[in-house]
Amino acid sequence: MFRQDRYPHRSRYTAALVLTAVGTLLAAGVQTGTAVAADRGRSAKIEATPLAAAAPARLSATKRAALLKSAAAAAAGTAQALDLGAKEKLVVKDVTQDADGTTHTRYERTYAGLPVLGGDLVVHTDGARLTVSKATRADLAVPTTTPKVSSATVRTKALAAADKARAESPEVSSAPRLVVWAGAGKPVLAWETVVGGVQHDGTPSELHVVTDAASGKQLTSFEGVQTGTGTGQYNGTVPLGTTLSGSTYQLVDGDRAGHRTYDLNQGTSGTGTLFTDDNDVWGDGTQSNRQTAGVDVAFGAAATWDYYKDVYGRNGIRNDGVAAYSRAHYGNNYVNAFWSDSCFCMTYGDGSGNANPLTALDVAAHEMSHGVTSATANLTYSxxxxxxxxxxxxxxxxxxxxxxxxxxxxxxxxxxxxxxxxxxxxxxxxxxxxxxxxxxxxxxxxxxxxxxxxxxxxxxxxxxxxxxxxxxxxxxxxxxxxxxxxxxxxxxxxxxxxxxxxxxxxxxxxxxxxxxxxxxxxxxxxxxxxxxxxxxxxxxxxxxxxxGINVGQRIALGVNVAPIGDQISGVGQEVSLQTDAYTTNSGAGLTYSATGLPDGLTLGATGLISGIPTTTGTSEVTLTVTDDTGASATASFTWRVANIYANATRVDIPDAGAAVESPITVTGRTGNASATTQVYVKIIHTYRGDLTVDLVGPSGTVYSLLNRSGGSADNVDQTFTVDASAQPIAGTWKLRVQDRASIDVGYIEQWQLIP
Missing domain, CATH: 1.10.390.10 (Neutral Protease Domain 2)
Structure with missing residues (x-):
């Protein structure tokens, strides 16, 4: 939806990806570093022909149905091959195939019969070989499937969330459903509530609100409506697929599964009336002729259908040969267009003053492509x-x-x-x-x-x-x-x-x-x-x-070594750091060497640095990787070894209640702490702006780490530096946390001290 605001070898599946639809057209961390690739000829475009083996196979409806049936029959065996839990089942969503027969089957998951949101995966099979791309790598398990929070309570909370999003006339039309939320972090039992109504710009709303079934806190929310011959206003004179019914022509495209185009007559529900004409000459290019918008809409749908079919062999939005439908002239002064999975349709407003319809070709293609995304990766709309x-x-x-x-x-x-x-x-x-x-x-x-x-x-x-x-x-x-x-x-x-x-x-x-x-x-x-x-x-x-957009590095010809951040480890604590390097020289092996490693650590033949540090101090480490052709690359970083003290015992933080403390006792040390004492804090808590977080030294001195900062952002995962040089190292240090506002709750997960 739009928003108005001002070589020779084919490599297969080397790694699994770690990672509902109504959308509109208007309005994880990534490793970055200095580019190291050599410039390659930049004056002209790179010309290449795709390998035929990887082209999408053009599946007939019968063949696709057979693949779906086969995948469903094999779902239990596939789940076992993927080592899924006994309570997990796979539900086939889609299947595609490459020209060489490699098959890609997309599955949703259930757990103890409950839908798993964020548990989807794609299984790639190439002969006897099976690999997988997963939305989450977390183990799928929850302690209970009995909610502590009632559906009535989460319904109220979902309506409040819709009010906060400025929805008009929000309404929960169906009962909340129990699900397992696996979209972020550890999977939890949750309620999913869909709130209907109207968004603030007049777009229909299908707000999905996911609520923790144990604590009642909102886990996430996302919008389900995604906002995005005849003569048209934008496309000019174009061919149209129409159907003769008696003596009347209908805007029904028989060449594209009977796609139908309707005039909503400024209504906001239903389908309105089917566009018809007596002589099969539609529109005149002016906005005042109601057929004109219909021409642009119908042609946009046809052009998008043809694009996906001609380029990828895709048979319709869902690749199942079923047509969506289109609705023009939605509402009054509606300055948008949107796709909705629930009606499997595109809808177009007439713009400000009903004088500037949002029916251009790229609008139509944008909206229909939301449907393609929904039928494939189903990228969460947040x-x-x-x-x-x-x-x-x-x-x-x-x-x-x-x-x-x-x-x-x-x-x-x-x-x-x-x-x-x-x-x-x-x-x-x-x-x-x-x-x-x-x-x-x-x-x-x-x-x-x-x-x-x-x-x-x-x-x-x-x-x-x-x-x-x-x-x-x-x-x-x-x-x-x-x-x-x-x-x-x-x-x-x-x-x-x-x-x-x-x-x-x-x-x-x-x-x-x-x-x-x-x-x-x-x-x-x-x-x-x-x-x-x-x-x-x-x-x-x-x-x-x-x-070029700050995601990852350029790839140098020869050896590449991923950047390694500065390291800090504790004396006597086990270290395991796998370095990441590869070469573009085909078949060449890699040899690793390093200088400056802390005492107790060694570098293995595969680039794994492991061992137990024995001595405090900071060293400059240089990793060198060389391939069999003699090409090499280096990565340099600092490694600090210190005495690290930690407490990983969970401490719940009461809602708008008294402060809680988590202690760390240091023994066997003399002297005072450092002027650059480091405190690592990990707190799980929605709306971190509710929290004050302090470090209390052995002598009782209080150092403020956070004072209700961070606003509506969730959680604290941060290292703070304080001047604690007036404190003795030995003694009991405390992390003190207080929630000073109601509604949101959480807990101290762990904290560490380097005095």
Whole structure:
């Protein structure tokens, strides 16, 4: 939905990805570091032909049904092969197949008969070989399936959440359902409540609220409605698929499973009336003719259907040969368009004053692509995965424009440019430099997940533009672009044809509901390896484009070593640090060496640093990795060994109650603590702004660590530095925590002290 606001080898499944739909068109940490790849020829696009073996097979309805039936029959055996628990079952959602017969089966999971949200996975089978891409790697188990909090209570809480989101006339139309929430961290028993109503901009609402069934706290929420011959207002004169019924023509597309286009007549429910005509000549290009919007809507649906079929062999939105339907003229002054899974339909408003319909081709393609996402990865519509969901619709909207190649709507890398929703001739979003819209982000950062999904989509849109066209100034179809990069280094494009194929394969084969930006990088690199070969120029360009938006590193030709952060370990505490290195030289083995390792630690032949540190101090460590061709790379970091004291006993924090304390007693030490005493604190608590957190020294001195800071963000996972040089090291230190506001609850999980 739109928001109005101002080589030769085909590598397979080397790693599993770690990682509902109504959406609109308007509005995890990633390792980063200095790029080390050498520049590769940047003056022209990289030309490559996808490997035929990895192309999607064009499955007939009969063949697809047979694959689904076979997967369902084998579900129990597959669950056993994946070592799932006795209470877990797999439910087949979708199946696709590559031209070489490799099959990808997407499953949902149940636990003790309860749906598991965030438990989806994709099983890849290549002959006798089986690998898996999972939304979560957490063990799926909860202590009980009996809730402590009643459904009536969570219903009230869900309505309150809808009120907070400024929904109008919120209503829970069906009883909350018990589920297992596995979308983040340790799985828990939860209630899922769907609240209907109307969003503040007039879009229908299907707000999913997930509530902990033991504590009653809200775990997450996400929106289910995703906001996004005839002569049309935007598409010009185009061919239409129509059906003659008696002497009347209907806007029913028999070539595309009978897709129907309706006039809602400014209504907001039902289907309204089917568009009809007496001579099969539809619309006149003016907004005042009601058929004009119908022409744009029907053509947009047909063009999107054709794109997915022509390029990927996909048979409709769900790949099942069933048509969605479209509704034009929704509401009054409704400045948006949206896709809804519940009706399996697209809906379009007429804009401000009912004079500027949101029926352009990229709008239609955007909305229908929400349906494709829902039928495949089903990216959760919140946080980073929500931004990727929105970006996927923008990416395929651009791809559909290029595939249709209309003279009236010349293909470009802008979103909503034809509808001029802001009245100033500007598009809604720019893919080459998303921040030009005033709200979208150009690059990934650790705060991206807290941004509205229509703006957190910016970095992924930027990635796709860089991958397609490359960085810097250029003109494409008469439009000038000048795309920057985060690291200031150039990116060479591979062309939109290959870029879209990589994104589609990543979405449909490797992404899951909780995929974040780091996971999307992994998925697209694997897709590029499948289609063009690992470490091929196209594969390397994918890594370059991700580095261009601050996600991961560029890949150097030769040996690559992932950055290693500065380390801190305790005397007498076991260490196990697996370094990450690889070479692009085919078949070459790796040899590891290191200097400066703390006493007690050794480096193994596979790059594992292990042992037990024996002596305090700080050393400079340099890891060198060399391959059999003589190519090498290094990574340098500091390693501090200190006396670390810890308490990992859980301490519950009462809601708006008295302070609680967690002690650590230090013995056998003399002298005073350091002026740079470090305190690591991990507290699980929603709305951390409720909390005060203090360190109390052995002599009673109180050092404030947090004083109700952080607002609505969840949890504390942070290291603080305090000057505790006036305190003796020996004695009892305390972490004191108090919740000073009602509603949210939590507990101290652990804390550590380095005095």
């Amino acid at each position: 946080g980073e995965s929500g931004g990727l969901n929105e970006a996927t619709s923008d990416i395929f909207a651009a791809a559909v424009e290029f595939h249709a190649d209309l003279a009236a709507d010349v293909p470009d890398y802008m979103v909503g440019e034809k509808i001029d929703i802001n009245g100033d001739g500007t598009p809604l979003r720019y893919m080459d430099e998303p921040s030009k819209d005033g709200a979208s982000r150009d690059y990934w950062s650790s705060t991206l997940g807290s941004v509205d999904v229509h703006y957190s989509s910016g970095p992924a849109n930027h990635f796709f533009y860089l991958l397609s066209e490359g960085s810097g100034a250029k003109t494409v179809n008469g439009v000038d672009y000048d795309s920057p990069t985060y690291d200031g280094r150039p990116v060479t494009g591979i062309g939109i044809d290959n870029a879209q194929r990589i994104w589609y394969r990543a979405l449909t084969t490797y992404m899951t509901s909780s995929t974040n930006y780091a996971g999307a990088r992994t998925a697209t690199l694997q897709a590029a390896a499948d289609l063009f070969g690992a470490y091929s120029p196209t594969y390397l360009a994918v890594a370059d484009a991700w580095a």
